[in-house]
Amino acid sequence: MAYEEYGDKLKNKIAGKVAEKAAPVVSKKFGDKVSEEDFREFISDGTKTSLDLATGTKNFDEATIYAKDKTCSKIADKVTKEIAPPVSRELVKFSDAALERSYKVSYELAEVTLPPRISKELTRDLRISTNRLKKANADNLNAAAVEIVSSSTKTIFDFATGEKNFDEASRAIATQTKVVVKKVVVEKGKEIAIQEAKRIGGNAAQKVLLNVGINSNVAAKALVFGSMIKDNVLDLLDGKIDEEQFIKEVGKKGLTLAIETVGGFVGAEIGATYGAVIGQTLIPIPVVGAVIGSTVTAVACSGLIVAVDATLKLWDASKVNAAADRRKIISKIKTDALAEMEHQRxxxxxxxxxxxxxxxxxxxxxxxLISKGTYSNDVEIIAKGLDKILQNFGGQVAFSSYKEFDDFFMDDNSVLKL
Amino acid sequence: MAFPIIPIAYGVGAVKFLSDVWKADEYAREARHVNYEAFTMIEAAARRLHSQYEKLESTMMKLANRKKGIMSVTLKDFIGVYEKILKIDFEEMHTVDSLNSLALRPENLSGINQMISISGVQMSDKEILGTFLFSWEYGGVSGAIKKDARINLDIAYTRSDEAEVIAHNTDTARIALEGIDDKANSLLTLLARLNALFLKSIQYTSEIIERRGLNKRNYSVDDKKALMNCVNFAKTLADILKAPLFDSNGKLSGQIDKTLSTGNEYIKKMQAVK
Structure with missing residues (x-):
């Protein structure tokens, strides 16, 4: 048997013995979130790494990295397997609630403001689209949950081992979550939403307009009539108040704050739900794990809401900005053009x-000169006059002096060229 | 704690919706107004150019007829009278061809045709409701309506900027036509005045030639001076008929071309911005 083989066999034997003895003790101490068998594996790996260090097979740095990576990956895999489904369920629940909320608002507005037949048709289409979006989001969120939990777990491990402080870990999780949500949920969900928008835009919306028989802006306004501020709208239409008074009366201040508060709250709620589970699993010390888990993840989930919102706004703003940017460029070209054209003109x-x-x-x-020459009977002055006129045409009179003409006239071979 | 906030948020959201829709309406109105102004501007400039072009065409036609008249009547008379005593080499010109080549034609101005292809800007009903129905995707019903209206307003201003440059260029072309017309009118007057003097001179000298006959020694100094005047008038008119309306070196045509192509280049530059 080669020396290396013998060494490996011995190392495995020692590691196995240590793990067998230590695992039940450690498992009892750390509660039942991680099984005795899992601890046996962790301890066995750790012992092998220690022996590698002791025999010089690995240096200290190599041993540390190996131990951490192996342990972290195992925990992350395990946690992800266990935690991703409940996290996914929570995310789906939240997504469904948001879609249902949108559907409910649209449904109520349509019911109040549109003729019954149109409203029925429109809400039926909305129901189909909402269900399609829910299904698409559920698939996307399942994938997102696995990725979010896996990456968050590793970060929380870094926090637990002191490699990252609280701020760093929070930021890391928030960033990872935003990236995953943007990639998996926003990008994929956007495609479905666009398809659905096109579908409804192509049939029900057209019928609504035809039946309502009014222009689009009026149709859009009509949907507002059914809202809780319809009295103010009617006042506005009746001319009792003007636009400015209307806006003031209903009050638009505080909108951003209210919406952000709602978004933040929902984020925190989700965060607390699955953050505590992750935290408690990783750091099986009552309270501390839950606090770290829920706080870090709550931050991440609030970030999630903000990230989704910000992504949508950016996506939306990019279209407006493109037109605005084009306008700015063209305006600049126009200014330059008019200046240059004015100069050339x-x-x-x-x-x-x-x-x-x-x-x-x-x-x-x-x-x-012609006039002067005529009065003084001076043909040479008349010739000068004609010459002056011919300067405009690049020509010249045939004879500028009487002598020239006389010589020409008396010569029978001369030819007058016109 | 946070749940009571939700209905408030909806209420405030509804206000935002209305405010945005109202803003969208303002944008749409402004866009329509901007478009209307832009197209009016272009149309007015094109009308002015067309009217000036018609005026110039009429002047050029008069000029061509006058040149033709001098060439085929007055100069022919002169040659008829003087051929008895002088050998004359006279080459007739194709005046109408040379005159036509001087005129600027609106179809040569690219901007006019390009403007015709620009259609009105208005949000279609389908667009606005299609956008509305899937508001969450766009960050809010009203936000979407306002956003589209805002984009259309930006497009309207963009087109208005293009229209301004095109209208300016069209007006430059009109000014060039005006300059040419002015010059052509001056030439018409000059030809009329010279032709009147030339006719008198032919009439006067034809009597001398009639009287003195073919023997050149019978002619007195005064007779020969009269003949010299008439020959000089003939040469002057012949030179004027042959000369281009504007500078023979094409400096003015070059400047007109440069001025108009400057505008055209900028129009192309604007239309290339995506």
Missing amino acids: GVMKKYFADEKYKWDKNVQDGFE
Whole structure:
């Protein structure tokens, strides 16, 4: 038997013996969340790592990393297996409640404001879409829960072992949760929601408009009439109050605060539910584990709500921003364009004006000379006058002096070229 | 603790809804107004250009007729009279062709055609309700309506900016046509005045030629001076008829081209922004 094989066999034997003796003791001390068999495995792995360290097979750093990774992964896997389903159930419950809430609001508004037939058709379509979204969200949230619990568990382990302080662990969990929710829930849910929006937009909405027989803005307003502020709306329509008074009367201050409070509360509720379970499992010391678990996860879940909200807002704002950005760019081009075009137009106008001035002056001076030459019977002055006019056309008179003409005239071979 | 907040949030949310819808309405109204102004601006500029173009076409037609008249009547008369005593080399020109090439045509201005393809901006009914029904996906019913209206308003302003540049360029073209028309009118007047003097000169010298006959030695100094004037008028008119309306080196045409293409380049640049 080779030396290495013998060493391994011995190491396993020692580790097995240590684990066998220590596991029941440790298991009793730490409660029943982790079984004796699991502790046996942890202790066995730990003993093997200690022996590696003692025999120089691993140095201290290698041994520490190995021990931590192995233990952490095992705990994370185990916790995820046990905790992910209840977490997923909680997330699905929350998602369903949110979708039902949206459905209920739409349903009530439609019932109050639309003709019964249209309202019935619309709410039936909404019911189908809500169910489809619930189903899609449930699938997505199951996947999200596994990922969130797994990554959160590792972070809480880091906190428990002192590698991360409370703030670091909270931030890490919040970040991991946001990333997972954005990736799994928002992105996938968005696709389904868009499909459904298109589906309903293509039939019921069209019928609503046709039957209501009013334009879209009025249709949208009509849905508000049925809300709890319909009296104020009617006052506004009757002209009893103006738009500004209307807004003031109903009061829009505090909206952001109220919505955030609701979001935060729901997040904290979910956090407390599954955070405590994770915490208690990982750190089987009553109270401490629950406190750490629920607090850290509550923070993460409040972050989850905010993250979903922020993602949707960003996604939404990006469309508005794209149009606004385009407007800004075009506006800048327009300013530049008008300035440059105005400059070029100025150059063109000046050219026209200069040309006209020069042209008119040549014509005027030319006729004055022609007139002067006619009165004084001086053909050379008349020729100068014509020459002046011809400057506008790049031409020249045939004869600028009498002598030139006389020579030409008396020569029988001369040809007048016109 | 937090549950009583939910109905309040709904109440306040409903206010937000109405406020956003109201804002959307304002945006839609503003967008319609901006679009209306933009298209009015373009239409008015195009109408002015078209009217100026018609005016120039009429002036150019008059100019072509006047040139043709001088060429085929007055200069022919001159040649008929003077051919008895002088050898004359005269090449007739195709005046109408050369005149037409001077005119700017609206179809050469790209902006006009591009503007025609720009349609009105209005949110369709389907769009607005389709968006409304799935409000949670967009962060709120009213938010979605307001957002779309806001986008349309931005698009309207964008088109309005494009329209302003196109209208400016169209007006530049009109100014160029105005300049050409002005010049053509001046030339019409000049030709009329010179032609009147030339006709008198032909009439006067034809009597001299009639009187003195073919023997050049019979002509006195004054006779020859009269003939010299007439020949100089003939050469002057012939030169004017042959010359282009504007500078022979094409400097003005170059400037007009440059001015208009500056605008066209900017219009293309604007339309390339996605």
